[in-house]
Amino acid sequence: MALNAGLVVGAHGRHFIVETADRQRVLCHRRGKKVDCVVGDRVQWEMAGDGGVIEAVLPRRSLLWRQDRWRSKSFAANLDALLVIVAAAPPMAEALLARTLIAAAHAGIAAQVLLNKTDLPEAGAARARLEPYRRMGVPVLETSLDHDAAAARELLRPLLARRVTLLLGASGVGKSTLINVLVSDAAAQVGAISRALNAGRHTTTTTSWYWLDRERDAAVLDSPGFREFGLQQIEAADLARWLPDVAAHAAHCRFANCSHRGEPECAVRAAAARGEIAASRMRLYEQLHEELSRPRY
Numbered sequence: 001m002a003l004n005a006g007l008v009v010g011a012h013g014r015h016f017i018v019e020t021a022d023r024q025r026v027l028c029h030r031r032g033k034k035v036d037c038v039v040g041d042r043v044q045w046e047m048a049g050d051g052g053v054i055e056a057v058l059p060r061r062s063l064l065w066r067q068d069r070w071r072s073k074s075f076a077a078n079l080d081a082l083l084v085i086v087a088a089a090p091p092m093a094e095a096l097l098a099r100t101l102i103a104a105a106h107a108g109i110a111a112q113v114l115l116n117k118t119d120l121p122e123a124g125a126a127r128a129r130l131e132p133y134r135r136m137g138v139p140v141l142e143t144s145l146d147h148d149a150a151a152a153r154e155l156l157r158p159l160l161a162r163r164v165t166l167l168l169g170a171s172g173v174g175k176s177t178l179i180n181v182l183v184s185d186a187a188a189q190v191g192a193i194s195r196a197l198n199a200g201r202h203t204t205t206t207t208s209w210y211w212l213d214r215e216r217d218a219a220v221l222d223s224p225g226f227r228e229f230g231l232q233q234i235e236a237a238d239l240a241r242w243l244p245d246v247a248a249h250a251a252h253c254r255f256a257n258c259s260h261r262g263e264p265e266c267a268v269r270a271a272a273a274r275g276e277i278a279a280s281r282m283r284l285y286e287q288l289h290e291e292l293s294r295p296r297y
């Protein structure tokens with residue numbers, strides 16, 4: 001029997017929701033555990049009983065994932081862009097933001113940061129903490145989704161056009177609020193299958209794909225909040241490459257394999273001493289380098 005082409009638009013444990021070429025959504029299982037798929041994957045599937053079976057996953061153009069000490073977790077495949085959302089309050093965990101940006105750079109996915117809840121009095125302090133990111137060339141946008149949805153729509157629509165963007169960030173920063181601001185038929189798109197599997201929870205528990213336009217050439221993906229982000233997929237010796245503020249100076253160190261942790265004539269430490277690399281960023285680099293230098297099991 002001929003296989004059908006489909007797009008994975010939802011994943012709930014062992015269940016996958018596949019969108020067909022004629023825009024139907026079918027609940028699918030995988031043909032064995034070796035068929036490894038995530039939201040965003042283009043797959044081949046066939047009907048089996050009242051559901052479908054995913055037989056194969058087509059090659060991916062990108063994959064965002066994290067490698068914790070004991071497990072790896074893929075967020076989504078075939079992404080063009082990442083929008084990392086932080087809220088003015090509670091204060092963002094800078095390490096989490098930095099790790100997310102490093103994973104995106106490593107995966108070749110362009111990332112931007114969105115500071116949400118700028119209506120809160122803590123917005124100024126949050127803006128200041130994001131300054132090193134602005135300075136290293138990461139676009140930092142601002143919204144107050146609950147208070148000015150129209151402005152958020154105007155700001156974000158052009159940035160999200162003609163591409164697939166994953167929303168990532170800690171729980172409660174406003175990822176699902178953003179989906180609802182941008183996607184007028186969000187509830188309808190998630191559909192009955194997702195609602196049944198997600199059981200009407202307020203906090204998001206799975207990654208879901210939403211089309212932004214009728215033509216279906218732009219999509220945003222909602223995802224659950226997370227608290228840790230392992231980067232064991234990256235070698236300590238390579239780490240500096242993925243931090244633009246550190247990388248900008250690394251070529252001028254005396255040693256080509258400088259770890260920037262105490263060698264003589266280190267251009268990175270010299271730049272940090274001059275204030276050209278923020279102290280918080282230098283600390284982050286050192287902590288991560290240390291973590292990635294430990295023996296792996």
Ligand SMILES: Nc1nc2c(ncn2[C@@H]2O[C@H](COP(=O)(O)OP(=O)(O)OP(=O)(O)O)[C@@H](O)[C@H]2O)c(=O)[nH]1
Nearest residue numbers: 117144145146171172173174175176177203204225
């Ligand atoms: N003050 C303020 N609150 C906001 C704003 N945007 C969203 N919120 C509130 O923040 C809370 C959490 O928003 P969600 O969109 O559910 O957060 P989330 O990132 O999807 O969270 P998880 O699904 O748990 O990962 C809700 O109560 C929103 O109303 C904002 O601009 N200002």
Ligand SMILES: [Mg+2]
Nearest residue numbers: 175176203204
């Ligand atoms: Mg959510």
Ligand SMILES: [Zn+2]
Nearest residue numbers: 253258260266
């Ligand atoms: Zn150095």
